[in-house]
Amino acid sequence: MNDTSDTPAQAAFNVEAIRHDFPILARSVNDHPLVYLDSAASSQKPLAVLDAERQYYRTSHANIHRGVYVLSEEATAAYEQAHEQVGDFIHADWDEVIFTKNTTESLNLLAYAWGLSNLQAGDEIVTTVLEHHSNMVPWQQIARRTGATVRYIRVDPQGHLDMEQAAALIGPRVKMVSVAHVSNVLGTINPVDELGRMAHAVGALICVDGAQSIPHMSVDVQALDCDFFAFSGHKMLGPTGIGGLYGKRQLLERMEPFLFGGDMISEVTLEGSSWNDLPWKFEAGTPPIAQGIGLAAAVQYLQNLGMEAVHAYEHSLVSYALEQLRQVHDIEIYGPDADARGGVVAFNLPDMHPHDIASILDQQGVAIRGGHHCAMPLMRSLGVNGTCRASFYVYNTVDEVDTLVEALGETRRILRR
């Protein structure tokens, strides 16, 4: 099925060497080699990340910021260095990067800490129909508490945001525009820089949900001129339990904390407290130290590959996947052409439920997602209950795309369609 002439991006990328760095890829599932096509939900982890966490626990673990002994100082230095590594990765200062649990917590932190003290009745928040629930539900809740209104930019049938409607929606009442950088279903790369200019022109702020962009392309928060940028570690080769929120320094300094407790204070008296410096003001309690160190190792791994090369390789994979999947009889593929999308392909086959397809693919060792992908409003706008979704990362190959396509043929046979 696949002709053996690799594209330049495939030739430049040593995917076999990369696969050796991911021990899980050697396992089999239901007596078939694992074909993992669900990295948009969570990526696998390279040895470098596993080793960094293990090494930390074996040699340097102690709580940070309080002990004056060697272990605590080593742990503190490593955890602070992790902020630097991530800040460097997105072109931010280290103390503008707040470590959180994941994108969801980052967006909740922002919605609560910024929203509750900056929104009032009559204000508007603009987001889009294609958001993951995590960039929709927190804003709906904050709107209910403050009397603000949430408005949604539509998506056209090709999966692009309706930018004319966006221009009409982003008016003087708008205080926050919060948009996914890349759709977790359609893969659409949204014009967040243009939306940022629209937001700033009316005095609003822009928050970019980068959960699906930071693993796959170079992100420069300065160039994007975004006010906030939220992301998860586990989708970018890092551990679970770690994510981040970038914010412009002057905005973070003006924001009240989200969680209160230890390590986030400067001074506590019986009458009240004052807050620690950035980023600790937003990192109450003992933070995810090992996970932060693991995330730094993941960032280093991606930096070694080079994000331009990562993006080019994934683009070549998703182009090939679209080409092959389009040849599957009666398939419906959602979202834009390869040039405007990240490494995600959502599709449906007629009269076959995504869960049945995903179950039968699993029997053949192929892991994809079936369902609404935490984007129920987008499903409604597409007129479906759910879709299948295959998503790709640095360790996937064109052969795995072929396996997927063959397994879909087998699925059709088993379901007698």
Next chain:
Amino acid sequence: MSFDMYQENILDHYENPYHRGTLADPTLEHRDLNPLCGDEVRIQAHIDEQNHLTEAYFDGEGCVISLAAASMLMEEVEGKTLEEIKAMDRQDMLDLLGISLTTMRVKCAMLPLRTLEKAIHLYEAK
């Protein structure tokens, strides 16, 4: 290669379901969702004075497993008392299907029974 989940009788129920449709003036009725996937099942039934379920119909959107389970359940519960139906559990439903399911797919299989049991509770609470 084994595809236990998609045996012939399961697919037969999916393709030619028993009592898929709408019932006029149902005594009990409930619609429920599988939050995992957004699938939806509605169950309607008539019952007689002795609390026997005389007739049940389902409709909805769903996968092979949930719709085959609904079809089999409609057959199974006809003539049973409400007490007997309320006593049915997960194992009864899996026995009815006669296949082994992964944990996540058990939720699909259980949607029709959970919906029917909820309909009975709502009816009894009236």
